Amino acid sequence: MQVNSIAAPESSKPKFSELLAHPDVKARWEKVRKYFFLRESTYDMSNRCNIRCDGCYYYEGEKQFAREVGDVEAWRELMKSEKARGITYVVLAGAEPSLVPELLEVCYQTMPLGSIATNGFKKIPESVGYKLHISVWGNDETSLRIRKAKNLLKKQIENYENDPRAVFVYTFTRDNIDEVKEVTEELVAHNCRLTFNVFSAPVGYTGNLRHDDESLGRTRQSMIELLNQYPRHVLFSVYNAVAHTHPKGLHDLYSCSYPRQNPSQDIGLGRSFRQYRTDLNWDRSVACCVPDTDCVDCRHYAAGSAVVTARLYRHANSLAAFKSWLDYVDTYLAVWVMGYEKGENLCNEIIEPPQAAIS
Amino acid sequence: MPASQDIQGIIRRVAEIIIDELKLEDVTAETFSPDMDLVDELGIDSMDLATIALVLQDEYRVTIDEDDYPKLKTIRLISEYIKDKLPVRH
Numbered sequence: 001m002q003v004n005s006i007a008a009p010e011s012s013k014p015k016f017s018e019l020l021a022h023p024d025v026k027a028r029w030e031k032v033r034k035y036f037f038l039r040e041s042t043y044d045m046s047n048r049c050n051i052r053c054d055g056c057y058y059y060e061g062e063k064q065f066a067r068e069v070g071d072v073e074a075w076r077e078l079m080k081s082e083k084a085r086g087i088t089y090v091v092l093a094g095a096e097p098s099l100v101p102e103l104l105e106v107c108y109q110t111m112p113l114g115s116i117a118t119n120g121f122k123k124i125p126e127s128v129g130y131k132l133h134i135s136v137w138g139n140d141e142t143s144l145r146i147r148k149a150k151n152l153l154k155k156q157i158e159n160y161e162n163d164p165r166a167v168f169v170y171t172f173t174r175d176n177i178d179e180v181k182e183v184t185e186e187l188v189a190h191n192c193r194l195t196f197n198v199f200s201a202p203v204g205y206t207g208n209l210r211h212d213d214e215s216l217g218r219t220r221q222s223m224i225e226l227l228n229q230y231p232r233h234v235l236f237s238v239y240n241a242v243a244h245t246h247p248k249g250l251h252d253l254y255s256c257s258y259p260r261q262n263p264s265q266d267i268g269l270g271r272s273f274r275q276y277r278t279d280l281n282w283d284r285s286v287a288c289c290v291p292d293t294d295c296v297d298c299r300h301y302a303a304g305s306a307v308v309t310a311r312l313y314r315h316a317n318s319l320a321a322f323k324s325w326l327d328y329v330d331t332y333l334a335v336w337v338m339g340y341e342k343g344e345n346l347c348n349e350i351i352e353p354p355q356a357a358i359s
Numbered sequence: 360m361p362a363s364q365d366i367q368g369i370i371r372r373v374a375e376i377i378i379d380e381l382k383l384e385d386v387t388a389e390t391f392s393p394d395m396d397l398v399d400e401l402g403i404d405s406m407d408l409a410t411i412a413l414v415l416q417d418e419y420r421v422t423i424d425e426d427d428y429p430k431l432k433t434i435r436l437i438s439e440y441i442k443d444k445l446p447v448r449h
Contacts, residue, residue: 264429
């Protein structure tokens with residue numbers, strides 16, 4: 001597959017109106033821009049988990065020691081105040097949200113758009129109408145070794161087969177790349193939809209899951225092969241694969257806009273994003289979507305969903321780059337927003353990220 | 360070429376573009392205060408601003424640097440930014 005650079009000189013950049021003159025581009029732009037109102041923050045719901053995974057970001061740093069607030073009224077008030085300051089989308093995470101279903105209900109009643117990051121072991125009630133991101137780290141043999149959980153994939157599928165909320169998130173580590181094919185086949189056989197994540201090492205992590213350039217290359221190849229093979233079930237695009245398997249991490253490529261790396265509080269995530277711990281406090285200096293990840297190694301799907309999406313301007317410098325960006329945003333919305341259906345990808349070429357050559 | 364490149368003309372055109380792009384219904388180019396804080400008072404976000412910047416670039420053929428977005432908080436500030444970038448007429 002040919003690699004194209006999009007570092008177009010200023011004089012050769014198309015006008016924005018010229019990009020939108022293409023009917024397929026215009027239609028996709030109008031489809032995705034309806035969701036520009038989304039303003040996210042994230043919330044740790046519980047400091048407990050029913051499994052323990054090697055490389056888990058939650059059990060790194062200080063947040064794991066925060067007091068757990070289980071009072072539903074306190075959470076209701078938090079959601080109301082979040083809504084009042086302009087938050088329109090919540091990401092409920094760490095350690096395992098399914099252990100506190102009463103809190104999930106309260107959040108959903110107040111804030112109807114959101115998603116939950118879960119290991120899928122315990123089913124979340126259907127009355128909670130958020131997207132559910134079910135983490136998959138390999139086949140059952142690997143899950144037993146890395147996550148100390150028996151028959152995890154089987155249990156996840158039992159819980160969420162044919163559930164429109166569910167998106168299975170396969171995290172590529174350095175040692176599970178060859179398992180993705182069998183896991184994808186299993187998920188597709190049960191009509192489950194999936195997307196891809198790339199293991200991003202927590203700060204200080206010294207284990208074997210951290211990627212190197214060779215494993216990132218193989219990961220990219222596997223992602224694209226499976227995307228081509230199962231386009232209805234794999235929610236992804238070629239540009240997603242490029243952005244998340246590039247030798248440079250997301251921060252180097254796109255300048256992370258979360259507060260932890262972005263001192264500006266003028267506009268965007270630097271202004272509105274907060275990452276609440278289980279004690280309902282937050283700390284700007286560590287606030288990002290996956291706290292305690294090593295920023296240099298961050299290729300996390302959640303980070304990219306905000307960081308790549310925010311770089312509209314940089315991708316409007318060629319038709320292929322803009323199509324790639326639209327594919328990325330379309331994928332992001334299909335993975336994160338209930339009821340949003342992904343369209344056919346517009347660009348199947350490998351396009352280098354705009355800043356890759358100069359950052 | 361835009362109809363007018365004096366500051367009042369630019370202010371009016373920027374207001375029209377913002378109204379059009381954000382589909383604002385309760386304001387016109389005449390009633391839109393050029394000093395309203397677009398972030399604090401209107402609630403626009405970085406994606407809205409990026410969209411407006413791209414449309415303004417087309418209209419005035421100037422480059423609006425991504426790093427300058429935080430400065431562009433009102434219609435007047437956007438208009439002055441554009442005016443400063445336009446070629447000087449003799």
